[in-house]
Amino acid sequence: MASATNKYASMTDRQVCAWALDFHGDWKAELEIVKKEMKRRGTKCHFGSDYYQPAIDAWRSGQHAKALDYARKGAAEGDLDLIYVIGNLHWNDDSPFRKDEEGIKWYTINAEMGDRDGQYQLGLINEKGFRKQPKNYSEAFRLYTLAADQGHEKAHVQLAYLHYYGKGIPKNVAKAKEILLKAQDFNNQYAYSLLGWIYENDESDIGSALPLYTKAAELDDVWSMRRLARTYQYSKSHIDYEKAVFWNEKAMQKGNGIATNDLGDLYENGRGVKQDTQKAIELYMKAIEMGEDFGKISMGGLYERGEYVERDLEKARKWYQDALNSKLSDGHREQAKTFLARVEDAIAAEKLAARYKRDPNRHDVAVIIGNQNYKKYGRDIPDVAPAINDAKQIKSYFTDILGIDPENIIYVEDAKTADLIRIFGNHRSHKGDAYSWVREGKSNLYVYYAGHGAPGDAGDAYLVPTDASADNIEISGYSVAQLYGNLSKIKTRSTTVILESCFSGNSDAGSVITNASPVYMKAQNTDIPTNLNVITAGSANELASWTKDKQNGLFTHYYIKGMSGEADSAEYGNQDGVVSTHELQAYLDDTVTYFAKRHYKREQTVQITLSQ
Structure with missing residues (x-):
């Protein structure tokens, strides 16, 4: 060891910095000797050889042999930049001199002799485990710290990543944010992205x-x-x-x-x-x-x-x-x-439903409304995620199973107040589109609504159009009593109303009512005219739950399955090819009621009221 140290004692600083060019042996042990010698002298290796730019130009033009020659000449003058270039020429994919262990050797020599670029590059190799190198987060942290102390911008960002994810050091989000706030001055894309993630996540x-x-x-x-x-x-x-x-x-x-x-x-x-x-x-x-x-x-x-x-x-x-x-x-x-x-x-x-397909009545009429997108009107009413999908699936059920002519279906997505009045009429007249489309005494009329419902101040129920205001449902909503009353005046063979909605003022998406807690808003059951069949997703104060994937209302999902034949299976019915009201109720109690309790710890019992 002493003789090795004495060997360098007679050399100039530049000669010591160039030690590795012609060294053969244990380079790692020799590097430690050189580091001690430089420390004893109190000097550092220099940068700025005249060979640097020619080496870079040759490399960029694909003249790798020429670039390596220039780099070695500059390294012979003790230029750390060109020692780093030698590392690049042995490490980069596009170089014919690629040899991973040689690349790491020169990066290590460069880093340990004080160059921040080599420290950063070697830090990356240790952090990422490039080229099957073993990951060493602690070593990466040490190297990034050395580079950052010399003002290396990317090293600051990588230190922040290690702090944020707790790699090689304890996780410390506050420290990561502190580093990144300072690193904004570097205009570094990774600093911006991680700081943004800290704010978001x-x-x-x-x-x-x-x-x-x-x-x-x-x-x-x-x-x-x-x-x-x-x-x-x-x-x-x-x-x-x-x-x-x-x-x-x-x-x-x-x-x-x-x-x-x-x-x-x-x-x-x-x-x-x-x-x-x-x-x-x-x-x-x-x-x-x-x-x-x-x-x-x-x-x-x-x-x-x-x-x-x-x-x-x-x-x-x-x-x-x-x-x-x-x-x-x-x-x-x-x-x-x-x-x-x-x-x-x-x-x-579908295979099961084929057995329950009804003979079509060319005069039957259906109204389908799916109110999903409330937020686009900026009225503080949450969206109903599955409403439009529910409406589309009901439409398929009406056409495929009930045999209703698609031309006889009034289908509206995101209905506004004016749409509901146009279809069902108002307090002055019941003669809306539903009335006009029906053939008196010949048509069965089916009305399906998926969307929000809410109670008024007195507890009476309202359908909520997409342009309604949450703070004045009684003015901007459409009264369910009005709906029932107007429909009851239409002379049909039968009228069936199916409501995928609840009227508690709450929903799976949140409260429909502003400045009030739905817990204290007690909705009342609306009187149903004797000539209507009405099926609702739950009782007045229950929530209409969604399926776990939010693709359907729980009621609509199982109503379609039940009416398509599952409710007539041996478990619920007599398998006679007809789904009776009793069978449907038993099926929905065993599905909707059960899964509302299982998934959401809430009560939901489908209500079926038949005409008299």
Whole structure:
């Protein structure tokens, strides 16, 4: 050891810094000797050789041998920058001199002799475990700290990541935020994105997160593009479909598959762009080609829902099964399992329902209303997530099982007050569209409503149009008593009213009534005229629950299944091919009532009242 130290004692600083060029032996042990010698001298290796730029120019032009020659000449003068370049030429994929152990050797020499670039690069290798190198978070933390102390901007950000995720050190979100707040001056995309995530995820402050994500996205950070797109596409508080389209397109251009899939969803539903089913399918397929297998789930959903293509449960089943056979995240795999089970259930139900299909009456009429999107009117009324899907499935039931001509169906999504008056009339006249469409004494009339209901001050029930005001339901709502009264004046063979709603003022989405607690708002049962059949999702003060996946109202889901034959099975009925009221009630008590209690710890009993 002493002789080795004496060997360097007679050398200049630059000669000592160049020690590794012609050294053969245990370079790690020799490096420690050199570090001690430099410490004894109180000097550091220098930067700025005249060979640096020629080496970089040669490297960028693909002349790697020439670049290595220049780098070694500069390193011979003790230039740490060119020692780092030697490391790059041995580490980078595009270099013919790539040899991982040599790259790490030169990075290590560079880092330990005080260069922040080598410290940062070696820190990354230890943190990420590149090229099958063992991960060492503690070593990464040490190296990042050395680089950060010398002002390396990216090293500050990586330190914040280690603090935030607790890798190599105890998790410390506050310390990570402190570092990132200072690092904003660096205009670093990763600093912006992680600080945005801390605001969103740890402090529930999406308002502070969005400007940071935007800054990061403008610096080409794809992850931040995705956070912006998903927020504008799916959040409850910051919906902006045009911005969602913009950022999904940006991320797609960077090769992001899930952004491509989400862009397909926007085209499928006409959000922020003109509705275009073919474009949606092209984007879903492109996402799959990009390796994003969630696109298969999206394709399955397209055929299962049958909104913009012909409903095809067999195709839906195939796509969901293909998704399960692919590489999915745990969450997406559970989704695919749930959707596949639902489709297989629906296929079985359709086969069963064929036995219960009624002979069509060409004069029958149906009114279907699905009120889902309340928030777009800014009236502080929460959305009813499954309402439109419920309405579409009821429409399929009415046409496929009851045999109602689609031309005889009044179908409205997100009905406003004016729509309800136009269809059902008002206190002055019952002669709305429902009256006009019915053939007196020949038509059976079916009315289905999915959406919010709420009580007035006196407890009387109201349907809630999408443009209603939460603080004056009695003025902006549509009275259920008015609905029943007007329908009772229409001369039909029979009139059946089906309400997927509750009138307590509360819902699975939250309270419909402002400045009051629904606990104290006691809704009253509305008197039902004797010539109406009325089926409601629950009694006056019960909540109308949703299925766990929020795809359907619990009542509508099981009402369709029950009326399609399940209620006539041996467990509930006599299997005579007809679902009786008694069988339906027994079935709904065993399904709706049970699952409302099991999933939500609440009471919900479907109410069936028949005409006399």
